Amino acid sequence: MAVEGFFESLGEAVGSAIRFIIEGMSGFFGMLGGAVSSFITGMSKALGVTPSLLSIVVLVTGLWLLYLAVRAFIRRSIIAGVIWLLLGLWLLSGLIS
Numbered sequence: 017m018a019v020e021g022f023f024e025s026l027g028e029a030v031g032s033a034i035r036f037i038i039e040g041m042s043g044f045f046g047m048l049g050g051a052v053s054s055f056i057t058g059m060s061k062a063l064g065v066t067p068s069l070l071s072i073v074v075l076v077t078g079l080w081l082l083y084l085a086v087r088a089f090i091r092r093s094i095i096a097g098v099i100w101l102l103l104g105l106w107l108l109s110g111l112i113s
Contacts, residue, residue, distance in 0.1 A: 063112055071111065078108035 060067035063075070081104030088097035 065111055074107060074111045078104050078111065080104075081107060 056072060057067050060071065065071045065075075081100050085097050085100035085104055088094075088100055
């Protein structure tokens with residue numbers, strides 16, 4: 017009988033510890049999700065686009081193309097730089113207008 021009481025209290029202690037960790041992680045990820053959501057909403061308002069996943073993917077792709085253009089210009093590859101620059105600007109202008 018005493019052994020059952022010991023394991024019951026041990027199980028309650030472990031369960032309480034697990035619950036504390038899960039509630040803490042839930043609060044942390046909830047705050048992180050709210051921060052990301054607010055960031056995306058603010059950025060979308062500043063750019064004048066809808067805050068959707070597709071808009072964010074297009075924005076990141078356009079910025080990546082501009083990055084490739086800068087890298088091409090640094091390597092003194094003018095033709096590739098102009099091509100990447102035009103593609104990036106075309107994609108971003110389609111997103112913003």
